[in-house]
Structure formats: C-alpha cells, structure tokens
Amino acid sequence: xxxxxxxxxxxxxxxxxxxxxxxxxxxxxxxxxxxxxxxxxxxxxxxxxxxxxxxxxxxxxxxxxxxxxxxxxxxxxxxxxxxxxxxxxxxxxxxxxxxxxxxxxxxxxxxxxxxxxxxxxxxxxxxxxxxxxxxxxxxxxxxxxxxxxxxxxxxxxxxxxxxxxxxxxxxxxxxxxxxxxxxxxxxxxxxxxxxxxxxxxxxxxxxxxxxxxxxxxxxxxxxxxxxxxxxxxxxxxxxxxxxxxxxxxxxxxxxxxxxxxxxxxxxxxxxxxxxxxxxxxxxxxxxxxxxxxxxxxxxxxxxxxxxxxxxxxxxxxxxxxxxxxxxxxxxxxxxxxxxxxxxxxxxxxxxxxxx
Amino acid sequence: xxxxxxxxxxxxxxxxxxxxxxxxxxxxxxxxxxxxxxxxxxxxxxxxxxxxxxxxxxxxxxxxxxxxxxxxxxxxxxxxxxxxxxxxxxxxxxxxxxxxxxxxxxxxxxxxxxxxxxxxxxxxxxxxxxxxxxxxxxxxxxxxxxxxxxxxxxxxxxxxxxxxxxxxxxxxxxxxxxxxxxxxxxxxxxxxxxxxxxxxxxxxxxxxxxxxxxxxxxxxxxxxxxxxxxxxxxxxxxxxxxxxxxxxxxxxxxxxxxxxxxxxxxxxxxxxxxxxxxxxxxxxxxxxxxxxxxxxxxxxxxxxxxxxxxxxxxxxxxxxxxxxxxxxxxxxxxxxxxxxxxxxxxxxxxxxxxx
Numbered sequence: 003x004x005x006x007x008x009x010x011x012x013x014x015x016x017x018x019x020x021x022x023x024x025x026x027x028x029x030x031x032x033x034x035x036x037x038x039x040x041x042x043x044x045x046x047x048x049x050x051x052x053x054x055x056x057x058x059x060x061x062x063x064x065x066x067x068x069x070x071x072x073x074x075x076x077x078x079x080x081x082x083x084x085x086x087x088x089x090x091x092x093x094x095x096x097x098x099x100x101x102x103x104x105x106x107x108x109x110x111x112x113x114x115x116x117x118x119x120x121x122x123x124x125x126x127x128x129x130x131x132x133x134x135x136x137x138x139x140x141x142x143x144x145x146x147x148x149x150x151x152x153x154x155x156x157x158x159x160x161x162x163x164x165x166x167x168x169x170x171x172x173x174x175x176x177x178x179x180x181x182x183x184x185x186x187x188x189x190x191x192x193x194x195x196x197x198x199x200x201x202x203x204x205x206x207x208x209x210x211x212x213x214x215x216x217x218x219x220x221x222x223x224x225x226x227x228x229x230x231x232x233x234x235x236x237x238x239x240x241x242x243x244x245x246x247x248x249x250x251x252x253x254x255x256x257x258x259x260x261x262x263x264x265x266x267x268x269x270x271x272x273x274x275x276x277x278x279x280x281x282x283x284x285x286x287x288x289x290x291x292x293x294x295x296x297x298x299x300x301x302x303x304x305x306x307x308x309x310x311x312x313x314x315x316x317x318x319x320x321x322x323x324x325x326x327x328x329x330x331x332x333x334x335x336x337x338x339x340x341x342x343x344x345x346x347x348x349x350x351x352x353x354x355x356x357x
Numbered sequence: 358x359x360x361x362x363x364x365x366x367x368x369x370x371x372x373x374x375x376x377x378x379x380x381x382x383x384x385x386x387x388x389x390x391x392x393x394x395x396x397x398x399x400x401x402x403x404x405x406x407x408x409x410x411x412x413x414x415x416x417x418x419x420x421x422x423x424x425x426x427x428x429x430x431x432x433x434x435x436x437x438x439x440x441x442x443x444x445x446x447x448x449x450x451x452x453x454x455x456x457x458x459x460x461x462x463x464x465x466x467x468x469x470x471x472x473x474x475x476x477x478x479x480x481x482x483x484x485x486x487x488x489x490x491x492x493x494x495x496x497x498x499x500x501x502x503x504x505x506x507x508x509x510x511x512x513x514x515x516x517x518x519x520x521x522x523x524x525x526x527x528x529x530x531x532x533x534x535x536x537x538x539x540x541x542x543x544x545x546x547x548x549x550x551x552x553x554x555x556x557x558x559x560x561x562x563x564x565x566x567x568x569x570x571x572x573x574x575x576x577x578x579x580x581x582x583x584x585x586x587x588x589x590x591x592x593x594x595x596x597x598x599x600x601x602x603x604x605x606x607x608x609x610x611x612x613x614x615x616x617x618x619x620x621x622x623x624x625x626x627x628x629x630x631x632x633x634x635x636x637x638x639x640x641x642x643x644x645x646x647x648x649x650x651x652x653x654x655x656x657x658x659x660x661x662x663x664x665x666x667x668x669x670x671x672x673x674x675x676x677x678x679x680x681x682x683x684x685x686x687x688x689x690x691x692x693x694x695x696x697x698x699x700x701x702x703x704x705x706x707x708x709x710x711x712x
Contacts, residue, residue: 009446009712043655065656085656086618088628088671091364110619113670141653142619142626173654263441264465264497271497273443276683278711282631282652297637298496299528300398300682301420301440301711315468316443327655328631331687334709353709354689356633356656357364 004342006318010261011278013329014320015336017345019255020050020238026251027220027237028057036224039063039082039213041235044327046352047336048076050238061104063233067095068355074103076351082106082213084169084233086114086134086142091357093121100129106211108134108169110144112156115163123162130166131157132211135198137170137191146170146198154207167211167230168202170195176218181249188222196228218247241326243283257289257320258329259337260303262313270313272303279303279321280328286321295321359697360614361673366633367614368684369675370691372700374610375405375593381606382575382592383412391579394418394437394568396590399682401707402691403431405593416459418588422450423710429458431706437461437568439524439588441469441489441497447712448476455484461566463489463524465499467511470518478517485521486512487566490553492525492546501525501553509562522566522585523557525550531573536604543577551583573602596681598638612644612675613684614692615658617668625668627658634658634676635683641676650676 005014031038040054043065051062051073061080064070070081081103087096096118099105109115109131122129133154136143144150150168158165172191178184192214199209215223215232217240223229236244239256258279264271270293277300279286285295286303292311298304303321307313323329331353338346360369386393395409398420406417406428416435419425425436436458442451451473454460464470464486477484488509491498499505505523513520527546533539547569554564570578570587572595578584591599594611613634619626625648632655634641640650641658647666653659658676662668678684686708693701 007445009444009450011711085628088616088618089364090362111670114618117671136621140621140624141657141659261443263443263469266491266495269495273440274711276635276637276680277686277709280631282636282655300637300686302496304496315466316472325631331632331655332709332711354632354687356366356629356687 003344005259005339005344006342008259008337008344010259010318011274012259012337013333013335014257014259015239015338015348016255017338017340019253023238023240023252023255024053024057027234030221031224031232032058034224036229037231039231039233040238041233042069042073042352044235044330045238046330046350047348048073048078048351049348051078060231066355066357067092067099068357069352071095071099072352072355074099080104084108084171086110087118088114090117093117096129097121097125097127100127106130106132106166108132109153109157110134110142112153115157115160119160119162121162128162128164130164132166132213133157133168135168135170135195137172137194139171139174141173143170146194147201150198151201151205151207154202155205158207165208167209168195168199169213171214172219173216176216177243177247178218179247184218185222188219192223192226192229196226199228217244217250236326239326241283242287242322242324245287245322254289254322256326257322258286259318259320262315262317262319265313265315268307270305270307271298272305272319273301274321275302276300278332279323280325280332282328283325286323289320289322358699360694360699361697363614363692363699365614365616365673366629367692368688368690369612369614370594370693370703371610372693372695374608378593378595378607378610379408379412382589385576386579386587387413389579391584392586394586394588395593396439396588397424397428397707399590399685400593401685401705402703403428403433403706404703406433415586421710421712422447422454423712424707426450426454427707427710429454435459439463439526441465442473443469445472448472451484452476452480452482455482461485461487461521463487464508464512465489465497467508470512470515474515474517476517483517483519485519487521487568488512488523490523490525490550492527492549494527494529496528498525501549502556505553506556506560506562509557510560513562520563522564523550523554524568525553526569527574528571531571532598532602533573534602539573540577543574547578547581547584551581554583572599572605591681594681596638597642597677597679600642600677609644609677611681612677613641614673614675617670617672617674620668620670623662625660625662626653627660627674628656629676630657631655633687634678635680635687637683638680641678644675644677
C-alpha cells in the first residue's frame with residue numbers, strides 16, 4: 003500500500019528521515035565528551051527508543067511515570083523521569099518500576115523527597131535521584147546555588163534516596179530562532195547549572211549526572227564541560243515549531259495525511275482538526291507549501307489554496323504538525339513508510355500516559 | 358475511594374451533574390415540537406449515549422465514522438454522521454456500518470455523493486443521506502437555496518442513496534455570549550435552513566429530518582417550526598468556554614484533578630499541561646476560583662495563587678477544561694463520581710477515533 007491510499011487522518015512516520023535524524027544527532031554528540039539520553043516524551047514508543055539506544059544513547063528520558071512503565075514493558079531499562087513525582091500512588095509505582103529498571107527521578111523540594119524516600123526505604127531500595135534546578139524556565143526546579151546544594155545534602159543523607167547529580171532543563175530557550183541569540187541565552191542557563199554542579203563537588207556531593215538540553219540547545223550543552231548528557235526529544239521527528247528554529251538541520255519525519263472533504267472557492271476543507279493536530283504551538287504547515295492551514299474545529303481544517311495548487315474532494319495532503327509531542331499524543335499508531343510505501347504500523351504505547 | 362485520593366491527572370465525571378444536565382435538556386426540548394439527537398463527539402461513550410436515549414433522544418450524532426463504529430459496538434443503533442465521508446475506505450466502512458445500524462450520512466457535493474452511492478448500490482442497500490447546507494459557518498456545506506435543491510435532486514435520483522432531509526449546523530453562533538445577540542444571529546441561520554427546507558418540499562424532496570443546533574442554540578432551534586431535531590453535545594458535561602455563554606443553565610460536570618508538584622512564591626506548578634488539557638478554547642478554570650491557570654508545557658500547568666488559597670506540594674485541585682470535546686479526546690477513561698465518592702471508571706471508547 004502507498005501512503006496515498008491510506009484512510010485518513012493518518013499519522014505518518016518517514017522512517018528514512020527518522021534514521022537520518024537519529025544518525026545526525028548521534029554523530030553530533032559523539033564529537034563531544036557528553037552522552038545522549040533522548041527524551042521519549044516526544045515519540046512515546048519503545049521502538050524509537052531502541053533505535054536511539056542502538057546508536058549510542060546511554061538511556062532514555064520520560065516526562066511521566068506512565069510513559070516510563072510503558073517503555074519498560076517494551077524493554078527499555080535505563081530511564082530518567084524528568085518531572086517530579088508526587089502522591090502516594092506515584093511513590094508506590096516508582097518503587098515498583100525501580101525494581102525492574104535502572105530508574106532515576108528528579109526532586110526539587112524536601113516535600114517531594116520525603117514520600118519517595120519513605121516508600122523506597124520501606125521497600126529496601128535506594129532510589130536514584132537528581133536535584134532538579136531552575137535555570138530560568140521558572141517551572142519546577144529549586145533555585146540554583148545554595149538552595150540546590152542544601153537539597154542535595156538532604157537527599158544524600160536520607161535513607162531510600164541515592165543522589166546521582168542534577169538536572170537543569172532550559173526549556174525556555176529551545177525555540178529562540180537565531181543560533182547566536184540561542185547560544186547566548188543557553189550559555190547563561192548552562193553557567194547556572196555548571197556553577198551549581200561545582201558547588202555540589204565542593205560539598206562532596208555526586209555530580210555523576212549533569213543533564214539538560216533539548217533539540218534547540220543540545221549542540222551547545224554537549225559542548226559545555228560541566229554537562230554529562232543531553233536529553234533532546236523532538237529532533238527524532240521534528241515539527242513546524244522547530245522548523246522555524248535556524249541551524250538545527252533535522253528533517254520533517256512526521257506528517258499527518260488528511261483528505262479534502264469539501265471545496266468552496268479557494269478554500270479546501272480537510273478531515274483533520276484539533277482532535278488530530280495539536281494547536282498549542284500554532285498551525286501545521288502544508289508539506290511542500292502552496293497553501294496556509296487554519297483550524298476549523300475539532301474535526302476540520304481549512305486550506306487556503308493559491309492558484310498553483312488546486313485541490314479537489316478526495317485529494318490527500320500531508321501536514322507537518324505545529325508541535326510533534328502533543329500531536330503524537332492524539333494518535334494510537336504511526337503509519338510507518340519509506341518513500342511512498344507503507345512498511346509498518348507501530349502502536350504509540352505511551353500515548354495518553356499522562357499519570 | 359474519594360476523588361482526593363486519585364492518582365492524577367484524572368478526568369472526573371460528576372454523574373449527579375451529568376444527570377441534571379441531561380434531564381434539563383430533555384425537558385427543554387420536550388416542551389417543543391422538536392426532538393433531541395445529541396452529539397456524541399463530545400463524550401465519546403456509549404454509556405452516556407444510552408443515558409441520553411433513555412431520556413427520549415431519538416438517535417445519536419457522531420462526527421466521525423470511527424466514533425460511530427465504536428458507539429455501535431456499544432449498542433447504539435441510530436446514528437447520524439455529521440461530517441462528509443470521503444475516500445474508498447470510508448465508503449466501505451460506511452456500508453458495513455449501515456448493515457448493523459440505522460445510519461444516516463451528510464453530503465455537500467456530487468463528488469462526495471457518487472462514491473458513497475456506488476458502494477451502497479454495489480452492496481444492495483440505500484444509504485440514508487442529508488444534504489449538508491452552509492448556513493454561515495463557511496466550513497463544509499453546499500450553499501443554501503437552489504444549489505442545495507439541485508444536490509438533493511441528485512441524491513434523490515441516485516441508486517444507493519435515499520434522501521432523508523437536510524442539515525445546516527450553525528457552529529459559528531454557539532459561543533455568542535449574550536442571549537439576545539445569539540438568538541438574533543441564530544434566527545438568520547435558521548431562516549436560511551428553513552427556506553431551503555421549504556424549497557425541498559416545493560420540489561417534492563424529503564424533509565423528514567431538518568437538523569441543526571448546538572449547546573448554545575438548541576433552545577432557539579427547537580422553537581423554530583422548520584427544525585425537526587437538534588444535536589447539542591457539550592451540554593452533557595460543559596466546559597469553561599460554554600460557561601462564558603449566558604443563559605444556558607447547565608452545570609460543570611467535567612473536571613480534571615491535578616496535583617501540585619512544586620511551589621515557588623505565588624506560583625503552584627501542576628502535573629497537567631497540553632497533554633491532559635486542550636488549549637484550543639483557552640485555559641481551564643480552577644473550580645471554585647481563587648487562582649488563574651496558565652499552561653507551562655506539555656505536562657505542566659501553573660496556578661497563580663492569591664493569598665486566600667495557599668497551595669502546597671501534594672495538594673490536588675480540580676480544573677474545568679477550556680473545551681470539553683478536545684480534552685476528553687486526550688483521556689482513556691472517565692473517573693465517575695457522586696459527590697466525593699468514586700463510583701466507577703468508564704472507558705472513553707471513541708477516544709482518538711478520528712478516522
């Protein structure tokens with residue numbers, strides 16, 4: 003079957019482009035002292051995580067415990083969960099997962115640390131943990147410097163926890179378009195993390211892992227002496243939002259195939275809206291250009307077509323999602339293709355695993 | 358278990374509030390000549406559809422064939438699909454569904470009609486179809502008046518199709534906040550549909566079904582002589598977007614339970630972002646007020662807390678989603694509750710059924 007014959011909307015994964023993206027990032031990071039720990043919050047599959055590990059990644063990141071459980075079921079056994087785990091259910095599940103995977107968690111307060119420590123100690127294990135440092139994103143994260151050191155001391159001294167270093171994700175810098183401005187902003191964040199890591203070492207605290215970096219900044223972060231590993235996710239498949247960031251060099255491997263169901267004047271109505279394309283990072287882009295997409299409801303999109311590309315009912319088009327992570331999270335499967343040939347379907351096993 | 362003990366994020370369905378919403382709409386429509394054909398694109402479950410049918414609904418609407426298949430599997434057998442079905446796969450699946458349900462489709466062009474007609478005729482059946490009329494939403498839909506009559510004649514004369522009337526959804530009017538302005542705008546749309554229905558009758562064409570109406574307009578539409586049935590969806594559960602529309606009187610029955618995972622100054626960071634709350638209709642609202650929610654990424658939200666409502670790590674809050682349809686589509690299950698007691702969990706069987 004070819005991709006033009008698919009029932010739509012269908013989330014297409016161009017495997018040749020994915021492989022080139024994975025190869026490129028692996029080669030870029032291999033030229034540095036740092037390692038690659040890719041984020042699976044984007045692709046949400048053990049299949050792609052295994053491809054990343056086969057290219058030298060030292061482990062996999064997950065944003066949610068539910069993602070980590072699903073990936074562990076798929077054979078992924080070295081997992082960093084990059085979001086604080088809070089609540090009795092989360093503690094219990096984290097301990098269960100730590101018994102079957104090399105798990106590491108992040109902690110940004112004593113309030114987060116204590117329940118995890120108690121659950122781990124009660125189970126007779128020590129849970130590996132990073133101090134999560136706020137390097138400017140102003141989301142989770144303890145303040146850099148002394149506050150981070152104090153929290154690290156607490157973790158280091160608490161039964162049930164094993165301090166493994168620190169995380170300082172600079173998510174606010176990933177989409178700065180111009181490379182020079184992005185590098186400059188990132189250097190500020192990396193310096194905060196680096197200074198805090200130095201303070202850890204001075205205090206005799208572990209800096210085995212010093213992790214940060216997304217698709218927009220991993221090249222900079224991996225070149226910084228203090229950073230041990232980087233955690234980009236979107237580079238594997240890319241999206242329109244990262245397509246507007248200069249200097250990355252990754253290819254659009256993810257598209258949504260959609261069918262024209264109605265035509266009126268210069269507007270073609272598509273069978274894909276908010277329920278198959280996320281809008282949190284703006285509208286998708288028509289692959290190859292020639293028309294502008296606007297959302298027209300939960301199940302509808304509208305293409306404003308110029309004269310060069312007339313569309314008729316039944317035509318299919320391919321859209322590059324505005325944001326890969328949130329669009330992938332809407333779909334149960336990737337339709338995998340090489341060129342125009344459909345070669346496989348992969349379940350998105352961690353889709354909807356938001357707990 | 359109580360709702361405060363749930364692992365989060367959890368999509369909560371307040372069954373008492375749902376029942377009051379369903380009762381209220383059923384009673385409102387029962388006072389008119391029109392019937393209720395509620396839209397399941399919102400709730401995506403056979404469970405809720407059966408509750409609507411038990412209160413007098415004459416059938417159920419679906420936006421997608423995949424939703425209709427899932428609801429038919431759950432015992433729903435009278436289904437109107439309100440979106441044009443295009444493509445060979447869709448035609449084949451529609452015919453298969455028409456053999457096990459009383460199915461009706463919508464058609465807005467000859468290009469949509471012909472493949473459906475051929476597939477139905479080849480299978481030896483006549484597919485019931487409405488002419489889909491553009492009454493101002495400017496999405497799908499044939500122009501009202503003569504163009505609609507011409508298309509109806511074509512459907513009426515074509516083997517494999519059985520003309521059953523017309524649809525003219527006024528989606529662009531649903532969220533006009535002021536009742537008087539909403540009624541005025543709706544009257545214009547209803548008149549277009551009514552005039553087209555009159556033209557059908559003059560031409561001897563079926564007007565067995567003349568359907569329109571959403572949560573914002575069903576009260577007006579059901580009072581219009583030409584309308585046979587209305588198709589509201591959101592009223593069953595409501596959302597913040599419809600909460601800003603005056604004069605509806607339905608209750609918030611859908612909330613997302615989320616946990617505070619980090620606190621910094623007046624900001625509480627929640628474990629729910631774009632992957633568990635849609636943003637296409639704006640931010641969710643904190644149930645009970647006292648803080649403003651902003652999205653802080655795929656897995657994070659931020660509450661700006663005022664002095665009256667301090668929050669600590671581990672606290673749970675309940676958020677009213679900005680848009681119910683697209684938020685429900687992110688979740689695999691409803692956690693059903695009465696008061697604070699969790700009473701059940703219902704699979705959202707049509708979640709992600711965007712084909």
